[in-house]
Amino acid sequence: MAKITDAKAYANNEVAYVAWDVDEMIPGCLGFEVTRVNLNPDGSEAVVDGKPDRHRCATWVGFKGQRNPNWLPEDAGIWPVQKLAWRDLTLRKKRAGLDRRPDEAFVRYEIRAVGDLKPGMLAAPDPTPYRAKVAKRDDAGKPIKGADGKAVMIEVPSYTGVPRPLGYIGEAVVTNDLHVTTRRGAFRSSFTNGVLAAQWLRNVLLADGRIEPDELFKKISNPEDPHRKYLAGDVLPLIHELFERPGTFHLGLYELDDRELQDLLLANATKIHVILSNTSAEAKLWDKRNAPARKELIDAGVDIQHRMFNNATHIGHNKFVVHVGTDGKPKSVFTGSTNWTSTGVAGQTNNALLVENPQVAEIFLDYWKRMKADALTVPDPFSTPMSASRQGKQFREDNATKASVVLTNGAELTTWYSPNMVERTKTKKLPPDLADVYRRMRLAKDAILFLAFYPAQRGTDCIIGEAIEIGRKDRALIVAGAVSSPQAMPNYVPKAKNDAGDPDDDDPAVSPHTFRDANVEIVRASRIDDRALLKDFGVEQLTAKGTVGAIIHDKVLVIDPLSPDCTVVLGSHNLGFKASYSNDENMLIISGDRALAEAYAVHVLDVYDHYRFRAIEAERKRQGKAGWSGFLETTDAWLQPYANRKKGALMRYFARG
Incomplete structure (x- = not known):
C-alpha cells in the first residue's frame, strides 16, 4: 500500500x-x-x-x-x-x-x-x-x-x-x-519575524479600513507596539539580556536609529564604548538618520568614535557587540545581520547570534581595537562629504588573515574581517574571505542554501554566481536561495546606460522574480499585488516605508546542513566582492555544528518558501501567464x-x- x-x-x-x-x-x-x-x-x-x-x-x-x-x-x-x-x-x-x-x-x-x-x-x-x-x-x-x-x-x-x-x-x-530553543552549545541563535508581505499583517493594517502612508513604519518604530514585538521575535530580548550582564560593552555599529535600542545604550552610558559609522546621504547631507542618536550619545558623555566615511565607496557596515566582564576579559560577542534600526529589528528578515566563547570574543575585541586605531578624519559638521575617506593600509592588511577557534563540541569557528584587499575599488582578484567561502561551497555534497540582500549586480562576483556555477556542474546538488534586490537576480537586465527614464523607452530594465536552471532555483522577495489574481488573498506590503528598503536583509549561507561537515556563514558581510574591498565587515564561518546549521537552514527555508510562492506568481503575472487559482x-x-x-x-x- x-x-x-x-x-x-x-x-x-x-x-x-x-x-x-x-x-x-x-x-x-x-x-x-x-x-x-x-x-x-x-x-x-x-x-x-x-x-x-x-x-x-x-x-x-x-x-x-x-x-x-x-x-x-x-x-x-x-x-x-x-x-x-x-x-x-x-x-x-x-x-x-x-x-x-x-x-x-x-x-x-x-x-x-x-x-x-x-x-x-x-x-x-x-x-x-x-x-x-x-x-x-x-x-x-x-x-x-x-x-x-x-x-x-x-x-x-x-x-x-x-x-x-x-x-x-x-x-x-x-x-x-x-x-x-535559542540555545545551541556556545551559541544563542535568534531570527526576526520581519516578513511584511503577509496576509495577517495586511489585515492588521486594514483594521480601520485603510492603510495610511508609513503606518507600518510608525508601528514598528514604537517600542510599545505589540506588532513590533511580534515581528522582532527574540532578537530584542536577547540584546536586553546581554546588556544586563556586569562589565563593559564594545560596539561597532553602522546604523543607530531605534528608540528602544538608543535608550538601552543611554541607560548603559558609562559601560559602553562605541564606534559609530555614518548612514548614507540624503539631499547631499550625510548621516541624517544617525544624527539624533549620535548627538544623544555625545550629550550623555559616552566614549564614542565617529567613523565617518561620508562617500558612496565605503561604509562601516558592522553590527556587533563584545561583552567584557568585570575582570577585564572578553566573554561573548553578539553579531549577525541586524542593524540597530526599527526596520532592522522588525521590518526585515534578519538573524542575530550570540557567541558565548571568550576566545572568539577576544578576536572580535582585537578587531574593534584595530578599527579604533584606524581613526578617520572627523568632518565638521558631521554631514560634510568626504570623498577621500577610507580605511588605512595596515588595517586592510591585518584583516587579510583569518582566525580560527575549535569549540568544545569539536566544531570550528573562523572569523574574517573587512576590508581585506589593498585596492580601494573592486577588481577581479578574489578576496581571501570569499576564497575561503567558495572553497567550502565547492565541497558541498547535498545542498547550498542562502539568503542575501544585494551582494552584487546580476549575482556576479558573489556567492550567487558561484552557487549557480557549482550547481550547473553537479546536477544532483540542490541550490536554493532568495535575494532582496531585483538587481541581484542573475537574469536581471539593467537599463541602457543612456536611458533617461523615458516610460516609452524600448530598452527598460528587466527584473525577473525567479531564476531556474534545473536543480538551481533563486527567487527574489515579492508580494501579492493584485487581489483579483488569488481570490481571497489581499494586496500585501513589501517594505515598512513606501517601496524603498531591504526586505531580506540576511547574509546567510548554509552548506550541507544535515551533514557532520555542515557549514554556516553569517555576519554583516554581504557575501560579495564589494564588501571585502570597501567596507568594515565581520564574517563568521562555522563548520561541523549541525544543530546551528539546522537552525539557520530552517530560517532560510522559512524565508525562501514564503517568497518563492509570491515570486512565482509575480513572474507569471509579469509574463502574462495564468497563475495559481488560489484554492x-x-x-x-x-x-x-x-x-x-x-x-x-x-x-x-x-x-x-
Missing part, C-alpha cells in the same frame, strides 16, 4: 520545518494533515486539562468552491497541505492574537494523508464552518463603528461554500522530537509530480534527514 515513508522535523527558536516523502502515488490523496504534539522534557506527551496537548496546524486556503473572505484559519485536517513539507509558523506565534508561546518547548509532529470520506474510513475533523466574530464592514471594506466609537462586531461562518468531509488514508507517521485541488493529481520525483527534491532531502 502506498504510504508516507520518511518524516523529519527541524526547528529554530521561531518556526519549525516539517518534511516527508511518499513511496508512490497515494490514490485519492487530497493532502496531508499535520499535527503538532507538545511534549514534556522527557519526551512524553504533555497533558492540559486532562487532554493530550495536540494541535492540528493552521491553514488558510480552502478547496475550489469554498471562500475564506475573512482570512480565518482552519485545521489542516479540513484544508490539508498539498505538498510534502510544511512550515509551522504557529510554533511560537499563535494563530489568533499576538501572544507568543514560551521558548524552551518540546514538540514533535504527526503527518497523515487524507482524502474524500468514504465508508470504512476514519473521519477527519468535522468540516462544518465554525462561527467567528469579525468587524462589520461597509461596501468599501471600511469597518462600521458604533456609538462607542468601536467597530461593530458580527458573527460569520469561518468560510463559505459546501464543506468537504475528509477521511484518513493510512496511519499517521511520527517525526523526531524537537527542542525549541486547493479537488483531485489527487497534485501529488503526481511529487510521487514521480519531478518535483520536491528539497523536501525529500530534509525528509531523509
